[in-house]
Amino acid sequence: MRNLLNLRTASAPTTPVAALAALAAAVAVTAGIAAPVTEGPADAHDDAIVRTAQTVSYQGISVRIPAAGEGVQAAAESTSGEISLTVTRAADGAVVVKTDAHRHASKPAADRSVAQAAAPSTTRTDSAKTCTDAAYSLSGWKLNDFKWYYNPAGAPAAISTTAATAISAGTTALTSACGQKSLGLTPAYVGQTAATPQVGAAGNCTGNDGRNVIGWVAGSGRWLGMTCTYFKTVNGVKTATGTDTALNTQYKFFTSTANCSGAYDLQSVVLHERGHSLGLNHVDQTAHASAVMTPALSACTIGKRTLGLGDYSGLKSMYGTK
Ligand SMILES: [Zn+2]
Missing domain, CATH: 3.40.390.10 (Collagenase (Catalytic Domain))
Known part of the structure; x- marks a missing residue:
């Protein structure tokens, strides 16, 4: 599941954040992501892409917006799925944000029994x-x-x-x-x-x-x-x-x-x-x-x-x- 968003740096600062929150929510629905898993920090408040002048954040990971012509990906592997965030800045300054979230509704079976070595x-x-x-x-x-x-x-x-x-x-x-x-x-x-x-x-x-x-x-x-x-x-x-x-x-x-x-x-x-x-x-x-x-x-x-x-x-x- 991937989300592709085109942001222009010239946009008013408040509008894109709200728009992004709505888009991120739509993505979560189309991805068929079930209720957040119960481990770790709560994600419910954390599903939006949040952009400041210098950073983009998504589900607890963040990257600094790169220079024109450059990009950066943060990819986090977990026990229950994975999140990645890729931010690319075109030569004209346009910032493109891609997210990729995979979740499992429940923990892998191996996680549940940890008492016995x-x-x-x-x-x-x-x-x-x-x-x-x-x-x-x-x-x-x-x-x-x-x-x-x-x-x-x-x-x-x-x-x-x-x-x-x-x-x-x-x-x-x-x-x-x-x-x-x-x-x-x-x-x-x-x-x-x-x-x-x-x-x-x-x-x-x-x-x-x-x-x-x-x-x-x-x-x-x-x-x-x-x-x-x-x-x-x-x-x-x-x-x-x-x-x-x-x-x-x-x-x-x-x-x-x-x-x-x-x-x-x-x-x-x-x-x-x-x-x-x-x-x-x-x-x-x-x-x-x-x-x-x-x-x-x-x-x-x-x-x-x-x-x-x-x-x-x-x-x-x-x-x-x-
Ligand atoms: Zn990975």
């Missing part, structure tokens, strides 16, 4: 389609030459010694799937950095220093992982200029294959977020359940540590094969 499930949802369902969706940009850094500050104690390996594995998993040829992209780990990912605790994209950093943030929202990607449009071609991912320490993560209780697989979250950095958007949770780029992730499963054919095909359409 057990080995995580290795079963992929609708796994028979993993290497036959070729559906994908693109955000429109390409990220050339993906060099990335890791900032280990704030990593949860339980995984502080294993997180870097899991993050690397989640990134390397981008390169192939289903016995297909390797993709023509080579994410390169540069090393550790003290630079923090430019993602605020409130789920806001705070800026682009051009360095691609993944790290830990004590997020106040109900997102597991959040990726902010900046892009430029030149002659109609969108190129990413920086992408940062924050992992939310308010949730429990795991990296092993034993004793999971209410935790989320770090490698799976990273692979999904990397998909966003490289230009993939979401596919429908139900229709394409085996894909990595479905909006929601259940606790205690390692079934999505590798790309499905659709995820692979989307990347192949941009990056080709080696």
